[in-house]
Amino acid sequence: xxxPKKLPxxxxxxxxxxxxxxxxxxxxxxxxxxxRRDHEAGLNTGGFxxxxxxxxxxxxxxxxxxxxxxxxxxxxxxxxxVNEAMAATTIWGSQQVDFFGETExxxxxxxxxxxxxxxxxxxxxxxxxxxxxTHRNGGVVMxxxxxxxSRSSSIQQQSEFVLSGLCIPVMHASSVQDIYDYGxxxxxxxxxxxxxxxxxxxxxxxxxxxMVDVDPERTRTVLPDDFEMPECGVHIRWPDSSVDQDYRxxxxxxxxxxxxxxxxxxxxxxxxxxxxxLGIVTAGKSYLDTLEAxxxxxxxxxxxxxxxxxxxxxxxxxxxxxxxxxxxxxxxxELIVLEESRPFLETxxxxxxxxxxxxxxxxxxxxxDFDGREQLPSNGELTPALISxxxxxxxxxxxxxxxxxxxxxVLDQTDREIEVPREHVDRTPYFCSGCPHNSSTKVPDxxxxxxxxxxxxxxxxxxxxxVSYTQMGGEGATWAGAAPFVKQKHAFANxxxxxxxxxxxxxxxxxIASKINITYKILFN
Ligand code: SF4
Numbered sequence: 275x276x277x278p279k280k281l282p283x284x285x286x287x288x289x290x291x292x293x294x295x296x297x298x299x300x301x302x303x304x305x306x307x308x309x310r311r312d313h314e315a316g317l318n319t320g321g322f323x324x325x326x327x328x329x330x331x332x333x334x335x336x337x338x339x340x341x342x343x344x345x346x347x348x349x350x351x352x353x354x355x356v357n358e359a360m361a362a363t364t365i366w367g368s369q370q371v372d373f374f375g376e377t378e379x380x381x382x383x384x385x386x387x388x389x390x391x392x393x394x395x396x397x398x399x400x401x402x403x404x405x406x407x408t409h410r411n412g413g414v415v416m417x418x419x420x421x422x423x424s425r426s427s428s429i430q431q432q433s434e435f436v437l438s439g440l441c442i443p444v445m446h447a448s449s450v451q452d453i454y455d456y457g458x459x460x461x462x463x464x465x466x467x468x469x470x471x472x473x474x475x476x477x478x479x480x481x482x483x484x485m486v487d488v489d490p491e492r493t494r495t496v497l498p499d500d501f502e503m504p505e506c507g508v509h510i511r512w513p514d515s516s517v518d519q520d521y522r523x524x525x526x527x528x529x530x531x532x533x534x535x536x537x538x539x540x541x542x543x544x545x546x547x548x549x550x551x552l553g554i555v556t557a558g559k560s561y562l563d564t565l566e567a568x569x570x571x572x573x574x575x576x577x578x579x580x581x582x583x584x585x586x587x588x589x590x591x592x593x594x595x596x597x598x599x600x601x602x603x604x605x606x607x608e609l610i611v612l613e614e615s616r617p618f619l620e621t622x623x624x625x626x627x628x629x630x631x632x633x634x635x636x637x638x639x640x641x642x643d644f645d646g647r648e649q650l651p652s653n654g655e656l657t658p659a660l661i662s663x664x665x666x667x668x669x670x671x672x673x674x675x676x677x678x679x680x681x682x683x684v685l686d687q688t689d690r691e692i693e694v695p696r697e698h699v700d701r702t703p704y705f706c707s708g709c710p711h712n713s714s715t716k717v718p719d720x721x722x723x724x725x726x727x728x729x730x731x732x733x734x735x736x737x738x739x740x741v742s743y744t745q746m747g748g749e750g751a752t753w754a755g756a757a758p759f760v761k762q763k764h765a766f767a768n769x770x771x772x773x774x775x776x777x778x779x780x781x782x783x784x785x786i787a788s789k790i791n792i793t794y795k796i797l798f799n
Contacts, residue, residue, distance in 0.1 A: 283344035292487050297450045297480035298334045301387060301417040301473070302341075303488075304457040308383050308413075309348050311490070317380045317411055321350030322368035324361035325387030326776065329426040330419035330480035334387055349379075357747070357776045358392035359399040366403035369412050373512050381411025383461065386470075390420045390431025391746060393472075395777070401440045404470045405519040407510040407527070413464035415457055416442065416472040419480045422615050422655045426477070428727060428743060430654060432615040437472050438592040441523050443531055445540075446558035446591045447475040450484035456589060458493040459540065466497065467530040468508030468522075476559050476614070476655070501533030528593055535595040543602060544587045551582025552672065553606035553636065555599075557591050557619060559655070560612045566658040567665055572677025581673050582606075594622040603627050604634040610668065611640035614655040643667070659685050703732045710799045717766050723795075724750055726778075728770035730797055741765075747777025754788035764791045771798045 281287075285295050286306040295303065305321045312319040323345075327335045338345065338352045345352055355361025368382040388396065393416075400416075408414050420431040434444045443463065445456040453475055460471035504526040506518070535541060545565075556564050564585065573583070586602045588594070603609060603623075611620040620640035627635055643649045649664050650656065662685065666678050705711045715733045717723050725734050725743035733740040744752055750767030757765070767785075769778045774796055785792050 281344075283341040286341060286344070289488065292485035294483065294485050295450065295454075296333070296483045297447075297453050297475055298331055299337055300450050300453040300484075300486060301331075301385070301457060301480075302334065302337055303454065304415060304461070305350055305383055305385050306344075306348070307458060307488075308461050309350060312380075312383070312411070318378065319381050319383055319411060320379045321345070321348065321383040321385070322365060323350065323352045323385045323387070324355045324364045325385075325417070326355050326358045326361055326392050328389045328392065330421065330475075330477040331387050331389060331417065332481070334417075350383075358386075358388040358396035361388065362386055362396045362399035362403055365414055366399065366406065369403075369407070369409045369414065369510050370512070371409065371412070381409045381413075383412060384408070384414035384470075385417065386414065387417040388419070389427065390418070390433045391427060391429065393418055393433045393436050395746070397436055397440060400442065400470070404440055404442050405516070405523060406514065407468040407508060407519075407522070408464050408470065410465060410468075410509045413461045414470040415460045415464060416470055417453075417457075417480075418444075418472045418474040419477060420474060421477045428731075428745065430615070432618065433472070433474055434591055434618050435616070437474075438618075441469070441528070443467075443469060443471050443590055444592045445471065445473045445589055447473055447479055448558050448561040448587070449479060450482060451486050452589075453479070454486050454488070455493050459495055459538070459589075462493075462495045463531060463534050466508075466534050467527045468510070469527050469531065474558070479559055495534075495538050498530075498533035498537035500537070501530060503530060531590075532593060532595045535590050536597050539598060540589040541595060541598050542587060542589075543584055545578065545583075545585040547582045547584050548579050549582050550584045550605045551607050552584070552668070553602060553609040554583070554585045554612060555588060555602075555609060555619065555623060556585065556612040557588040558614070560614050560661075561585075561587050563656050563658045563661055564612050567661040570658055570681050571662055571665065571669075572675065572681065573665075573669075577673065577675060577677075581669055583669075588619060591619055592622070594619070594626060596626045599623065599626055600630060603630065603636050606636050608644075608668075609636040609638050610664070611638070612650075612656065612661060612664075613640070616652045617641050639668075659688075703735050705729060705732065711797060714795060714797050715768060721764070721766055722762075723766040723768055724753060726768040726770055726797075727773050728768075728797070729799070730768050730770060733768070744781075746773055747781060749773065749778055749781050750792055750794060751781045751784045751788075753792050754784060754790050757790050764793070766793050766795060768795050768797055771796055 286303045365384040368384045371377045421427040424430045447453045456473045464471045508527050613619050711730045722739040725740045726749040727746040749769045753765045
């Protein structure tokens with residue numbers, strides 16, 4: 275007997291058993307699932323998805339197009355943006371269904387997707403849209419993909435700094451399961467507090483695959499009973515004013531968010547000791563790296579109890595809810611914050627703990643140890659090996675363990691082997707055979723070219739006289755600032771056709787307005 279034919283949308287609608295999906299697909303499934311839950315609850319919601327592709331959302335568009343009919347059947351519109359800012363603006367509109375007379379919809383579920391530079395690029399639109407707020411039966415979740423090592427980006431990313439500046443709460447997923455769970459909780463938060471909610475994951479998570487438990491019980495939430503919503507309310511309205519929006523953000527939305535986080539214990543202890551003494555506070559991929567480091571070091575339940583070690587996982591890294599964190603901090607003597615890139619949690623945490631009674635306040639370390647010496651980098655990502663070394667230094671003051679020192683011996687040996695000079699062959703990056711970039715990125719003898727975003731960035735590594743690069747869409751505009759002060763009279767600028775469509779046409783307008791001598795090569799591939 276043959277297997278029943280699998281529908282293209284199966285991944286997004288299957289209700290029983292674990293479902294195998296990628297991080298990209300977990301984000302897309304959120305709209306299907308929220309729509310299903312709404313209709314089960316008697317709400318006639320539609321959906322609106324927009325954003326801009328790019329790693330780690332390389333196959334999001336393809337997945338969404340593949341299930342286009344299933345989306346349309348549910349009144350979910352998939353409308354990719356010309357760029358991330360336009361995408362954010364269209365989603366802002368999806369929360370305004372009550373502004374235009376009659377509608378048959380009770381609300382629209384919004385989903386924005388984009389990589390870290392897309393958050394930067396769209397900041398103005400996101401700021402406006404978030405200050406305006408969300409519809410009570412709609413809500414907006416942002417699928418944010420960060421590339422902290424810039425493996426496929428022009429800069430290393432840590433979007434929480436920008437997002438928090440825009441007053442957009444950040445949930446930091448440590449797995450594909452978290453993307454799904456946090457995403458569905460994020461819709462409830464967005465509706466309750468009237469804000470956009472970002473669910474951030476780094477490339478290693480957004481691009482990975484996992485058997486996701488889709489049981490709705492995992493993401494059932496309660497409304498806070500210790501918080502009274504201020505009279506001004508939190509949801510989008512018209513007419514409205516910027517002064518009122520700012521007031522609502524500070525006095526209604528952020529307090530409502532914190533109440534929601536508290537009521538649902540979104541930040542919580544995930545590994546506990548019988549009697550707590552040492553605490554780890556962590557989030558996102560660093561949470562997984564921490565668990566792996568503990569396993570590598572052989573820290574089992576017995577050793578955890580001997581150390582008094584507990585792990586506190588922060589789901590919502592901004593705004594950092596105080597009560598749950600203070601409760602945990604008061605139960606340990608010493609605490610470490612483990613997070614990749616610049617200290618984001620650590621700074622907030624120290625602020626939250628500062629005015630605790632001295633006898634309850636633990637010693638805190640993070641990027642620096644208790645003596646102020648740097649122990650973890652403030653750029654790039656953490657690894658289980660980096661974390662292991664820091665933990666061993668700390669744990670050794672409280673416990674002597676053979677397994678810990680054995681593992682550090684393995685790491686030392688690996689480091690020594692890596693340092694041994696080797697005969698090797700350099701692998702020079704190159705374009706795919708047949709790609710038009712092979713010929714279109716050559717410049718006449720004596721010329722040089724300004725580099726653009728895209729594969730043609732590789733000219734920089736191929737000895738093709740490339741000079742500097744810009745953000746996506748700024749290609750060539752740097753020449754306007756340099757040309758008046760250098761002897762070179764002319765420059766070539768490479769601009770990919772995708773970038774031209776995204777925002778690069780503005781750079782050409784700038785070049786014309788600046789009256790500079792420049793030749794743009796629009797690279798079709
Ligand atoms: S643009 Fe060219 S080099 Fe880049 S992936 Fe496509 S074919 Fe390959």
